[in-house]
Amino acid sequence: KQEVTQIPAALSVPEGENLVLNCSFTDSAIYNLQWFRQDPGKGLTSLLLIQSSQREQTSGRLNASLDKSSGRSTLYIAASQPGDSATYLCAVMNLNSGGYQKVTFGTGTKLQVIP
Amino acid sequence: GAGVSQSPSNKVTEKGKDVELRCDPISGHTALYWYRQSLGQGLEFLIYFQGNSAPDKSGLPSDRFSAERTGGSVSTLTIQRTQQEDSAVYLCASSLFPRGRRETQYFGPGTRLLVL
Numbered sequence: 668k669q670e671v672t673q674i675p676a677a678l679s680v681p682e683g684e685n686l687v688l689n690c691s692f693t694d695s696a697i698y699n700l701q702w703f704r705q706d707p708g709k710g711l712t713s714l715l716l717i718q719s720s721q722r723e724q725t726s727g728r729l730n731a732s733l734d735k736s737s738g739r740s741t742l743y744i745a746a747s748q749p750g751d752s753a754t755y756l757c758a759v760m761n762l763n764s765g766g767y768q769k770v771t772f773g774t775g776t777k778l779q780v781i782p
Numbered sequence: 783g784a785g786v787s788q789s790p791s792n793k794v795t796e797k798g799k800d801v802e803l804r805c806d807p808i809s810g811h812t813a814l815y816w817y818r819q820s821l822g823q824g825l826e827f828l829i830y831f832q833g834n835s836a837p838d839k840s841g842l843p844s845d846r847f848s849a850e851r852t853g854g855s856v857s858t859l860t861i862q863r864t865q866q867e868d869s870a871v872y873l874c875a876s877s878l879f880p881r882g883r884r885e886t887q888y889f890g891p892g893t894r895l896l897v898l
Binding site: 701703711712713716756758769770771772 | 815817825826827830838840841873875886887888889
């Protein structure tokens, strides 16, 4: 059974800092990994998707890396802004024996960027 | 274009009643997912539909939960004889299958269910 852990659970940083969010998973036979943000009272917004064959993806100030062998992914946020304050979720997709997709989410990292 | 929509946005019901939650995926997306997020918990996968194939129901927590997807588009999640522990935010997502960058999941705003 896939288990996804995110550390830290909460993080508070001053505006402008670079920061790293961590995601670890127990079953390295993943199909892909996706990072989301969740704002209070709202749905999830997809940030980056990394295929199992890829090592990293970049979008603006965000960079996500994937190391399947060690069961880890990191989300790097450069020059953080107050608008980055949200809960960040890591989601790992596996394919089961029937070829079905199964997505396991981490519990998230709640980020607060202080102006 | 329109994103994933869900209705109702909020639902308050009495214990023992049945509820139906609706999801309209992005047009053309063949994959549809239901999740729930209980207070203070992570997202829990419930069920996955791919086109007209039989759904993967392995995440449904009990036989009181069922879901349908009519015509490969709109989906309804039904909870029978609701219990207080069913209170959660129910999220629906869709993605464009098959493989590739189109696997990105797009989420709806969720339905907040409160069982009294």
